[in-house]
Amino acid sequence: MKRLYYNSILELSSHYATIWLCQEFGVSRSGYYKWIRRKDKPNYSEIQKHEIISMIREIHSEKPSFGYRRIRNRILANTGWYVCLPRVLACMRAAGIQSKARKKKHWGGVGKPHPVFPNILARQFYSQIPLQKVVTDITEFYWHGRKCFFTCYLDLFNNEMLSWNLDFREDLPFILKPLKEFLQIRRKASVQKTIIHTDQGSQYCSPAFTTLLKRNGIIQSMSRAGTPHDNAVIESFFGWFKEELNLDFHFKQLNDIFLVIKQAVTYFNFQRPVSKLNYKTPVQFRLDRGT
Structure with missing residues (x-):
């Protein structure tokens, strides 16, 4: 009792x-x-969270460069399951996962000005039709202890790499080869007006380069001295291209660098979705527009 x-x-x-x-x-x-x-039983939201994290881990292991936007897009493409961006971002943070792509860089001071072509593009990076505004530049990276130089012509209409070149020497033929390939593409498309924008590199100021553009009726535009933001699209593109080349294609471990670059260009043009194109690939976006 x-x-x-x-x-x-x-x-x-x-x-x-x-x-x-x-x-x-x-x-x-x-x-x-x-x-x-x-208290000890997971609710529906927590069960969903574990499923999303599991898919995120799988996608991240395959494509370490993917951020939360492209991971959300891949989940939607693979499963048809629409997950909002904040939810994907929160799940990635909870799992300690983030894109291994490059971090932001800060540019240095301004170099000495010299007589060049005016900045006609003026950071107007939007283009309504293909081949209307094209940007180009040179980037470099190391492969098996050797310095490689890569250049391409990028269409601002859909971020498509129209022509490109890779070499171990940064000379005038290295620049002219992709330019001539681009001019062939332009002739087939019968475009009336094209602007090609570059920085103030010596190759782009050379008589061989400028004469070839003038002969084909192309308007030449140049960034201001020490102002890489005037060509921000190609600068940003090269950063992501090299980062994903390293993370997703493992180019440093392979023996044929030219084959790897060719595969990467094909992937970027035909398979890689672009957020500003409503997650369509550059070629798919161009074809959907009937151009």
């Missing part, structure tokens, strides 16, 4: 203690007891 009496007192005390605590913290008793019942 005494044990039953003491147990009753303890239960009553616990009951009043629960009432006092709920009032103190502004919590309803029904809500508290509901939390007690489901």
